[in-house]
Amino acid sequence: MDNNFFKNMEKKTGVNMKDVFDLANSLQGANFKDEKTVRSVIQRVSKIANKPVNKETEDKIVKSIIKDGKQLDFGTLAQMLNKK
Numbered sequence: 001m002d003n004n005f006f007k008n009m010e011k012k013t014g015v016n017m018k019d020v021f022d023l024a025n026s027l028q029g030a031n032f033k034d035e036k037t038v039r040s041v042i043q044r045v046s047k048i049a050n051k052p053v054n055k056e057t058e059d060k061i062v063k064s065i066i067k068d069g070k071q072l073d074f075g076t077l078a079q080m081l082n083k084k
Helices: 003-013 017-027 035-049 055-066 074-082
Strands: none
Touching: 003 017, 017 035, 035 055
């Protein structure tokens, strides 16, 4: 992809694309049935997005992924973080 595309994304979102790619690379082969792994991912996404996640919301996301079998992707996490 075009480097300007990523620079524009960084400007619009305030999210460092290197952090996003580092996170994505770390997720390859991760066990998303493991609660500790899922919590770690949620916390990293929260930090990267500069959007704090309270304990109740984190618990709901973890339950949704581990127990309900919801797919873990950035879209799902973003949707859950934006619910009030």
